[in-house]
Amino acid sequence: MTGELALVGLGPGGPEHRTPAAATAVREADVVVGYEYYLKLCADITTPDQELVAGRMGEEAERADVAVRRASAGARVALVSTGDIGVYGMASLALQLTAGLPAGKRPAVRILPGVTAAVAAAALLGAPLARDFACLTLSDVLAPWELVERRLRALAGSGVVLALYNVRSAARPWQLGRAREVLLESRPGSTPVGVVTNAARDGEQAAVTTLGELSADGIGMNTVLIVGAASTSLHDGWMVTDRALRGETR
Ligand SMILES: C[S@@+](CC[C@H](N)C(=O)[O-])C[C@H]1O[C@@H](n2cnc3c(N)ncnc32)[C@H](O)[C@@H]1O
Numbered sequence: 001m002t003g004e005l006a007l008v009g010l011g012p013g014g015p016e017h018r019t020p021a022a023a024t025a026v027r028e029a030d031v032v033v034g035y036e037y038y039l040k041l042c043a044d045i046t047t048p049d050q051e052l053v054a055g056r057m058g059e060e061a062e063r064a065d066v067a068v069r070r071a072s073a074g075a076r077v078a079l080v081s082t083g084d085i086g087v088y089g090m091a092s093l094a095l096q097l098t099a100g101l102p103a104g105k106r107p108a109v110r111i112l113p114g115v116t117a118a119v120a121a122a123a124l125l126g127a128p129l130a131r132d133f134a135c136l137t138l139s140d141v142l143a144p145w146e147l148v149e150r151r152l153r154a155l156a157g158s159g160v161v162l163a164l165y166n167v168r169s170a171a172r173p174w175q176l177g178r179a180r181e182v183l184l185e186s187r188p189g190s191t192p193v194g195v196v197t198n199a200a201r202d203g204e205q206a207a208v209t210t211l212g213e214l215s216a217d218g219i220g221m222n223t224v225l226i227v228g229a230a231s232t233s234l235h236d237g238w239m240v241t242d243r244a245l246r247g248e249t250r
Helices: 020-028 036-041 060-072 091-099 117-125 145-158 175-186
Strands: 004-009 031-035 051-055 076-081 108-112 133-137 161-165 192-197 205-210 223-227 232-235 238-241
Touching: 004 020, 004 060, 004 091, 020 076, 020 108, 031 036, 031 060, 036 051, 036 076, 051 060, 060 076, 060 091, 091 108, 117 161, 117 192, 117 205, 117 223, 133 145, 145 161, 145 175, 192 232
Parallel strands: 004 076, 004 108, 031 051, 031 076, 133 161
Antiparallel strands: 161 223, 192 205, 192 223, 232 238
16 A cells, blocks of 8 residues: 655744644645745644655755655655645655655655745835746756856746745855846846745844845845846835836836
8 A cells, every 4th residue: 555745845944834734734744845944834733643754955856755655655655845736846856756766666646735935035125926926946956057057037027026945055156146237237236126035933033235245244145036027116115016017118
């Protein structure tokens, strides 16, 4: 008998932004697998009867493999991630591994969506995602930086609002500065930029600066940036993108 694999997006952090469906999937699991910090984020709904399998940063393939193997062997497994597990998360890896199993060994898979960092950050800033937007990761761990930079330049030139993930870490200290230079090739220094760290969890911080004044201070692994478009401006402190494209040529 194969088991069940629930791919669970926990939301950005606190239980109030976690969906009831995600919480139920975690509660019903025999085994909960996740990066150690993500297991802490759902510690309020796990119990001593459950087996918790904690992994470290960079061990994503191992975590997905454990989750898929345990589910294939008959356990009810919840593989957890912050935000939405399909957005820079582990859902794709888990689905690829599951599809590689012989048909009779594949567990039933359910995917539980979550509130992403981009929308959690946007809600703290105002309404910056009111029209077209794109998400881009600045991480060059799984892709060459040249490709990241090329995509960033193309998106910046397209005029849409940008939600930038994985903007800075101890191992990737210079990429944010280079990304700012690329953005300034096609967007003015006055462009509003929302800087949100730890959205909807302990240590939450949200501020709006400009592209010209953006600095790396306080920006780290738990920060997402929202880079405005030509139609983004401040209204009583809120970062707002107009729903209409007025006078924009791209
Ligand atoms: C591996 S990605 C995970 C994204 C997640 N699956 C989602 O849907 O939001 C990790 C990056 O997401 C962003 N992030 C995740 N949670 C965040 C939060 N609560 N506040 C701000 N940024 C967050 C940061 O840019 C971080 O480097």
